[in-house]
Amino acid sequence: MKSLADRPVDPAVGVPVAHEHAALHVTGTALYTDDLLVRSQDVLHAWPVQAPHAHALVTALDPAPALRVPGVVRVLTAEDVPGVNDAGTKHDEPLFPREVMFHGHAVCWVLGESLEAARLGAEAVEVAYEPLPALVTLAEAVEAGSFQGMAPTVRRGDAEAALAAAAHRFEGEFSFGGQEHFYLETHASLATVDEGGQVFVQCSTQHPTETQEIVAHVLGLHSHEVTVQCLRMGGGFGGKEMQPHGWAAVAALGAVLTGRPVRVRLTRTQDITLSGKRHPYHARWEAAFDDGGRLQALRATVTSDGGWSLDLSEPVLARTLCHIDNAYWIPNVEVHGRIARTHKTSQTAFRGFGGPQGMLIIEDVLGRCAPLLGLDPAELRQRNFYAPGQTTPYGQPVRHAERLRAVWQQVLDRADVDRRRAGIDAFNAAHPDTRRALAVTPVKFGISFNFTAFNQAGALVHVYKDGSVLINHGGTEMGQGLHTKMRQVAATALGVPLEVVRLAPTRTDKVPNTSATAASSGADLNGGAVKNACEQIRDRLAEVAARKLNIHPDDVRFAGGTVTGIGFHDAGIPFADLVRDAYFQRVSLWAAGYYRTEGLHWDSSRMQGEPFKYFSYGASVSEVEVDGFTGAYRVLRTDIVHDVGDSLSPLIDVGQIEGGFVQGLGWLTLEDLRWDESDGPARGRLTTQAASTYKLPSFSEMPEEFHVHLFERATESGVVYGSKAVGEPPLMLAFSVREALREAVASFGPAGRSVDLASPATPEAVFWAVQAARAGAEAGTPAPARVATV
Numbered sequence: 001m002k003s004l005a006d007r008p009v010d011p012a013v014g015v016p017v018a019h020e021h022a023a024l025h026v027t028g029t030a031l032y033t034d035d036l037l038v039r040s041q042d043v044l045h046a047w048p049v050q051a052p053h054a055h056a057l058v059t060a061l062d063p064a065p066a067l068r069v070p071g072v073v074r075v076l077t078a079e080d081v082p083g084v085n086d087a088g089t090k091h092d093e094p095l096f097p098r099e100v101m102f103h104g105h106a107v108c109w110v111l112g113e114s115l116e117a118a119r120l121g122a123e124a125v126e127v128a129y130e131p132l133p134a135l136v137t138l139a140e141a142v143e144a145g146s147f148q149g150m151a152p153t154v155r156r157g158d159a160e161a162a163l164a165a166a167a168h169r170f171e172g173e174f175s176f177g178g179q180e181h182f183y184l185e186t187h188a189s190l191a192t193v194d195e196g197g198q199v200f201v202q203c204s205t206q207h208p209t210e211t212q213e214i215v216a217h218v219l220g221l222h223s224h225e226v227t228v229q230c231l232r233m234g235g236g237f238g239g240k241e242m243q244p245h246g247w248a249a250v251a252a253l254g255a256v257l258t259g260r261p262v263r264v265r266l267t268r269t270q271d272i273t274l275s276g277k278r279h280p281y282h283a284r285w286e287a288a289f290d291d292g293g294r295l296q297a298l299r300a301t302v303t304s305d306g307g308w309s310l311d312l313s314e315p316v317l318a319r320t321l322c323h324i325d326n327a328y329w330i331p332n333v334e335v336h337g338r339i340a341r342t343h344k345t346s347q348t349a350f351r352g353f354g355g356p357q358g359m360l361i362i363e364d365v366l367g368r369c370a371p372l373l374g375l376d377p378a379e380l381r382q383r384n385f386y387a388p389g390q391t392t393p394y395g396q397p398v399r400h401a402e403r404l405r406a407v408w409q410q411v412l413d414r415a416d417v418d419r420r421r422a423g424i425d426a427f428n429a430a431h432p433d434t435r436r437a438l439a440v441t442p443v444k445f446g447i448s449f450n451f452t453a454f455n456q457a458g459a460l461v462h463v464y465k466d467g468s469v470l471i472n473h474g475g476t477e478m479g480q481g482l483h484t485k486m487r488q489v490a491a492t493a494l495g496v497p498l499e500v501v502r503l504a505p506t507r508t509d510k511v512p513n514t515s516a517t518a519a520s521s522g523a524d525l526n527g528g529a530v531k532n533a534c535e536q537i538r539d540r541l542a543e544v545a546a547r548k549l550n551i552h553p554d555d556v557r558f559a560g561g562t563v564t565g566i567g568f569h570d571a572g573i574p575f576a577d578l579v580r581d582a583y584f585q586r587v588s589l590w591a592a593g594y595y596r597t598e599g600l601h602w603d604s605s606r607m608q609g610e611p612f613k614y615f616s617y618g619a620s621v622s623e624v625e626v627d628g629f630t631g632a633y634r635v636l637r638t639d640i641v642h643d644v645g646d647s648l649s650p651l652i653d654v655g656q657i658e659g660g661f662v663q664g665l666g667w668l669t670l671e672d673l674r675w676d677e678s679d680g681p682a683r684g685r686l687t688t689q690a691a692s693t694y695k696l697p698s699f700s701e702m703p704e705e706f707h708v709h710l711f712e713r714a715t716e717s718g719v720v721y722g723s724k725a726v727g728e729p730p731l732m733l734a735f736s737v738r739e740a741l742r743e744a745v746a747s748f749g750p751a752g753r754s755v756d757l758a759s760p761a762t763p764e765a766v767f768w769a770v771q772a773a774r775a776g777a778e779a780g781t782p783a784p785a786r787v788a789t790v
Contacts, residue, residue: 002535004528004531004717004718004719004720004721005646005715005716005717005718005719005720005721005722006721006722007492007646007721007722008492008495008557008558008559009559010559010560011492011721012487012488012489012491012492012497012498013485013488013489013492013646013648013649013721013723014646014647014648014649014650014721015488015649015650016649016650016651017484017488017498017649017651017652018484018651019479019481019484019651019652019655020481020483020484020487020503021232021477021483025479030232031231031232032185032188032204032231032232032233032234033185033188033189033190033202033203033204033230033231033265034185034188034190034263034265036190036202036231037190037261037263040190040192040261041261042260042261043190043260043261043262043263044073044074044111044112044113044118044254044258044260044261044262044263045111045112045113045114045115045117045118045262045263045265046076046109046110046111046118046250046251046254046262046263046264047109047110047112047115047118047119047121047122048106048108048109048110048122048270048274049106049107049108049109049110049122049125049127050104050105050106050107050270050273050274051100051103051104051105051106051107051127051129052103052129052681053100053103053129053131053132053134053684054100054102054103054134054136054343054344054683054684054685055099055100055101055102055131055132055133055134055135055343055684056099056100056129056130056131056132057098057099057100057129057130057132058097058098058099058100058107058127058128058129059128059129059130060126060127060128061077061107061108061125061126061127061128062125062126062127063075063077063108063110063125064126065124065125065126066110066121066122066124066125067121068124069112069117069120069121069124070117071112071113071114071116071117071118071120071121072110072111072112072113072117072118072120072121072124073111073112073113073258073260074110074111074254074257074258075108075109075110075111075121075125076096076108076109076110076111076250076253076254076257077096077108078094078095078096078098080253080257081095081096081218081253082219082220082256083216083217083218083219083220083221084217084218084220085218086217086218087214087218087245087246087249088214088242088245088246088309088310088311089210089213089214089242090309090310090311092309092310093246093309093311093346095218095246095249095250096108100129101308101309101343102307102308102343102344102345102346102684103273103343103344103675103676103682103683103684103685103686104273104274104345104685104686105274105308106274107127108125108127109122109250109254109264110122110125111254111258111262134343134683134684135341135342135343136342136343136344136675136676136677136683136684137342137675137677138175138280138282138303138305138340138342139282140342141305141340141341141342142282142303142340146340146341146342147338147339147340147341148306148309148310148313148339148340148341149306149310149313149314149317149339150314150317150339150604151336151337151338151339152317152318152321152336152337152604152607153321153334153335153336153337153607154321154322154324154333154334154335154337154393154394154607155333155334155335155393155607156330156331156332156333156393157297157331157332157333158332159297159298159299159332159333159334160299160334161332162288162296162297162331162332163286163288163296163297163299163332165296166288166289166290166296166297167289167290167291168288168289168290168291168369168372168373169286169287169288169289170286170287170288170289170365170368170369170372171284171285171286171287172284172285172365172368172756173282173283173284173285174282174283174285174361174364174759175280175281175282175283175759176280176281176357176360176758176759176760177280177667177671177672177673177759177760178277178278178279178280178305178347178350178673179277179278179350179666179667179671179673180272180277180278180671180673180688180694181235181236181237181238181239181275181277181350182235182272182691182694182696183233183234183235183236183237183239183240183478184234184235185204185233185234185235186265186266186267186268186270186271187204187240187243187244187247187264187265187266187271187274187275188203188204188263188264188265188266189201189202189203189204189244189247189248189250189251189252189263189264189265190202190203190251190261190262190263190264191248191251191252191254191255191261191262192255192261193255193256193259197225198225198226198227199215199219199221199225199226199227199252199255199256200226200227200229201215201226201227201228201229201248201251201252202228202229202230202231203228203229203230203244203248204230204233204234204236204240204244205228205230205233205240205244205245205248205476206230206233206236206238206240206241206244206476206478206516206517206518207240207241207242207244207245207476207514207515207516207517207518208228208229208230208474208476208506208507208508208514209228209474209508209512209513209514209515210242210245210516211228211244211245211248212226212227212228212508214245214246214248214249215228215245215248215249215252218249218252218253219249219252219253219256223508226252226508227507227508227509228248228507228508229505229506229507229508230476230477230505230506230507231505232476232477232478232479232505233476233477233478233479234478234479235478235479236476236478236479236517237350237351237478237663238348238349238350238351238353238518239275239276239277239348239349239350240478241312241348241349241516241518242276242311242312242348242349243275243276243311243348247264247266248264250262250264251263251264268690268691269689269690272686272688272689272690272694273345273686273689274345275345275348276307276311276345276346276347276348277345277347277348277350277673278347278350278356278357278667279304279305279306279313279316279317279347279350279354279357280304280305280347280673281302281303281304281305281320281357281361282302282303283300283301283302283303283361284300284301285298285299285300285301285361285365286298286299286300287299287365287369288332289369289373292383293373293375293379293380293383293384294383294384295328295329295330295331295384296330296331296332297330297331297332297333297334298324298330298332298333298334298335298362298365299333299334299335300324300334300335300336300361301335301336301337301338302317302320302321302324302335302336302337302338302357302358302361303337303338303339303340304316304317304320304337304338304339304340304347304354304357305340305342305344305347306339306340306341306342306346306347307341307342307344307345307346307347308341308342308343308344308345308346309346310339310346311346311347311348312348312349312353313339313346313347313348314339315353315354315449315450315451316347316348316349316353316354317337317338317339317354318337318354318450318604318607319353319354319355319358319446319450320337320354320355320357320358321335321337321358321394321607322355322358322392322394322446322450322607322611323354323355323356323358323359323445323446324358324359324361324362324393325358325362325392325393325444326358326359326362326363326442326443326444326732327381327384327385327386327404327442327443327444327617328362328366328381328384328385328386329384329385329386329387329390330384330393333393335393343684344675344684344686345686349518351660351663351727351728351731352445352728352731352732353518353519353728355445355446355728355732356664356667356731356732359443359445359732359735360668360735360759363441363735363738363739364757364759366380366381366384367738367739367742367755367757368754368755368756369754371746371751371752371753371754371755372752372754374752377439377739377743378439378440381440381441381442382405382408385401385404385405385408385442386398386401386404386444387401387402388401388402389401394607394608394609394611395608395609395610396446396609396610396611396612397610398444398615399614399615400614400615400617403617403643403711403714404442404444404617404619406711407442407617407618407619407641407642407643407711408440408442408619410619410641410709410711411440411619411620411621411639411640411641411709412440412621414639414641414707414709415621415637415639415707417438417440417621420438420623421438424436424437424438424623428747432628433627433628433629434625434626434627434628435625435626435628435744435745435747435748436623436624436625436626436636436744437623437624437626437740437741437742437743437744437746437747438621438622438623438624438740438743439621439622439736439737439739439740439742439743440619440620440621440736440739441619441620441732441733441735441736441739442617442618442619443616443617443618443619443620443642443729443730443732443733443735444615444616444617445520445615445616445618445728445729445732446611446612446614446615447519447520447521447524447612447613447614447615447616447724447725447729448519448521448524448597448600448611448612448613449515449518449519449521449611450519450602450604450611451602452600452601452602452611454515454516454519455515455521455525455596455597455600455613456515456525456594456595456596456597457473457474457475457514457515457525457526457528457529457594457595457596458473458474458511458512458513458514458529458592458593458594458595459471459472459473459474459511459526459529459530459532459533459592459593459594460472460473460510460511460533460590460591460592460593461490461530461533461534461537461590461591461593462589462590463494463537463579463589463590464579464589465579465580465583465589466576466579466580467496467500467561467574467575467576467577467579467580468500468501468502469490469491469494469496469500469501469502470501470502470503470504471486471487471490471501471502471503471504471530471533472503472504472506472507472510472511473486473503473506473511473526473529473530474506474511474514474515474525474526474529475506475514475517475522475523475525475526476506476517476522477506478517480522480652480656480727481649481652481655481656482517482522482523482526483503484649484652485523485527485648485649485652486503486523486526486527486530487501487502487503488648488649489527489530489531489534489648489720489721490530490531490534492721493530493531493534493535493538494534494537494538494558494575495538495557495558495559495560495561495562495563495575496558496560496561496575497560497561500561519728520616520725520726520727520728520729521597521725522727523648523720523723523725523726524597524613524719524720524723524725525595525597526595527595527648527720527721527723528593528595528597528719528720529593529594529595530593531593531595531720531721532591532593532594532595533591533592533593534591534593536591536593537588537589537590537591538558539553540582540587540588540589541556541558541563541578541579541582541587542554542556542558543587544578544581544582544585544587545563545565545573545578548573548578548581549564549565549568549571549573551565551566558575561574561575561576562574562575563575563578597613598718599613599718600612600613613718613719614716614718614719614724616642616643616644616724616725616726616729617642617643617711618640618641618642618643618711618729618730618732618733619640619641619642619733620638620639620640620641620661620733620734620735620736621637621638621639621640621736622635622637622638622639622703622734622736622737622739622740623635623636623637623638623740624636624737624740624741624744625744626741626744626745626766626770628748628770628774630763630767631762631763631764631765631766631767631768631769631770632763632766633741633744633763633766634704635665635701635702635703635704635737636703636704636705637703637704637705637706637707638661638703638705638706638707638736638737639707639709640657640661640707640708640709640730640733641709641710641711642657642708642709642710642711642726642729642730642733643710643711643714643724644657644710644711644714644723644724644725644726645714645715645716645719645722645723645724646714646715646716646721646722646723647710647723647726648720648721648723650710652726653710653726654708654710656726656727656730657708657726657730657733658706658708658730659730660726660727660728660729660730660731660733661730661731661733661734662697662701662702662734663697663731663734664730664731664732664733664734664735665697665701665734665737666695666696666697666701667731667734667760668734668735668737668738668759668760668761669701669737669738669741669760669761669762670695670696670697670701670760670762671694671695671696671697671760672688672694672695672760672762673686673688673694674686674687674688675687695762738757738759738761741757741761741766742755742757742761742769743755745757745766745769745770745773746773747773748770748773748774749772749773749774749775749776750776753773753776755769755772755773756769756772757769
């Protein structure tokens with residue numbers, strides 16, 4: 001493979017083009033998985049029977065009453081499974097459970113001629129339960145010693161000694177909530193079986209290969225007997241990485257048993273009550289600083305709420321520990337992680353994959369400690385930035401650490417921070433009951449899968465005799481613009497106009513053994529594979545062109561749909577003509593491409609190695625206004641400078657930065673998951689089951705002024721066309737809003753006080769923090785950070 005980062009003259013990458021399906025999306029003509037059922041006849045619809053207990057044994061299950069409901073065809077139970085009754089990869093997720101592990105757990109599924117028949121049939125199924133004690137809160141699980149999976153530790157230096165010797169020592173606790181994915185398209189699968197017994201599943205999944213594997217082991221089949229296709233998704237955000245497999249297996253099982261197509265499409269309430277969310281966390285920490293405000297040590301115990309099964313909780317926690325440093329050099333670190341097991345939905349991947357939780361902890365520590373150190377929070381952050389030559393606590397060199405300061409200074413300049421701070425001071429002096437504040441926060445986010453084997457990808461590229469190009473790759477499109485970028489990569493590598501390149505849906509029988517489209521690595525991995533396949537074809541075509549032009553193949557150039565040689569200004573071969581000539585010379589015009597990320601190593605047992613190909617950097621400035629009477633607030637302005645390397649598609653990348661920021665804003669300030677913690681019959685029930693009770697960010701929460709700038713001169717070597725990932729890192733840019741709220745709250749009270757701000761920082765939480773600040777006390781529970789005398 002030629003250099004990944006080098007770009008030819010006039011490439012198709014780097015050009016701002018619209019999302020390839022944007023017009024289809026906004027006109028409603030884009031097809032999603034559930035739209036495909038109209039193309040099938042005699043489709044059966046599936047409806048779950050959900051348990052009304054958070055924890056219980058299923059003592060009896062009688063499907064007979066359901067079968068007497070008109071239109072009900074079959075009830076699927078554990079006895080129907082010909083293979084393994086498990087929907088996960090850890091063998092701890094029974095597809096049809098005998099023990100209910102969360103409120104709403106599906107114990108069986110009813111198939112009906114219509115959705116209404118299936119629903120009425122589900123109501124008729126008779127299930128007897130023996131309720132058992134349930135652990136609903138993370139605190140209850142910790143007290144009961146209910147843990148699961150690995151308990152990793154990241155360690156460097158001697159945190160105990162550094163804490164004991166430090167000039168300033170603080171400690172505190174911090175609990176923060178999860179987040180519902182709330183993708184526009186709920187989970188959906190449509191399964192059919194052909195005359196040869198081949199199972200075909202159309203599924204809204206970020207990981208078609210794993211969906212294929214789970215369906216196969218539930219059915220007792222080999223992977224080559226199951227094909228999974230993902231046309232497109234109406235959002236995923238990590239919620240469709242592991243979670244779709246079981247529902248796809250239900251559809252496939254129903255199709256095999258009945259011989260008819262089976263559709264599973266969750267309602268919004270079913271989706272929210274059945275599917276996992278971002279992991280809530282609790283952290284207990286100690287931090288030490290010298291007299292200059294430089295971090296000397298961090299010791300912490302971090303506990304995630306994994307829900308009832310492991311799912312992806314172990315790698316999520318590992319990434320939390322790998323990102324608890326964020327952008328800061330901490331010479332002495334000792335961070336212990338553990339996963340609590342509770343009777344709730346199995347929490348799963350969510351944009352950032354544990355990284356946001358780790359970074360939020362250190363940002364909260366700095367935000368709480370800055371006033372106690374007598375420092376401006378932005379100054380405290382800047383003093384602790386990584387410098388070139390330093391390494392992370394897990395041993396990875398921080399390459400291009402100088403970009404942190406460059407990005408930081410650029411966002412300060414672009415946001416005109418010094419002038420605006422003076423204006424904020426004047427506003428606050430004149431408004432005792434309304435305060436404004438501005439905060440700046442950085443982002444350093446590692447790119448690659450923690451699980452090294454996932455850092456590989458494949459692609460299949462066809463060039464037809466008329467010069468048109470069709471590409472397949474292993475990545476899935478969930479609205480993030482991956483397919484648009486892959487078309488640009490292929491057009492650049494082959495030197496053809498973008499309009500001659502078409503992309504086919506992701507299918508496991510075209511590109512096998514794919515990795516999930518996750519970890520922000522979709523463009524890196526699949527772009528490398530697409531480029532590799534195109535270069536194989538281009539090299540073959542160069543041989544044909546070289547003979548026609550009487551030059552060496554290395555001197556052939558492909559650009560703009562024309563093939564020429566170095567220094568040729570008056571002669572060239574149209575790409576389509578060259579392709580046709582190659583066909584008649586029996587030259588292969590298709591290729592399977594492959595890419596594996598080089599330079600990665602990770603020892604999960606020791607939490608040491610270099611798990612990331614590179615780090616993405618960013619910084620944001622946000623200004624807020626807080627009403628002291630109600631806690632209501634507005635985000636007045638946000639400025640972002642973000643490092644995406646040499647952008648593959650600038651319009652797509654700016655959109656991803658904006659969307660990621662707003663989703664992070666929702667997690668940190670609005671989205672408040674609540675479970676019934678009472679001892680009544682509804683214990684463990686998720687009470688925020690719809691948009692009416694679960695607050696999502698909308699236009700009214702957007703910054704009133706919003707500026708996004710892509711960091712220039714940022715080529716990343718060893719990555720496709722010098723680009724960097726953009727999916728996850730921007731979410732953490734929203735920390736600036738939370739920290740601005742903290743500073744606005746602090747301005748209602750005496751200087752030098754630490755503000756403990758709940759997360760999410762809802763208007764209610766901000767109100768109580770303002771009340772505490774006005775009373776001259778440090779806000780909230782648990783106990784705020786305090787100085788330990790040395």
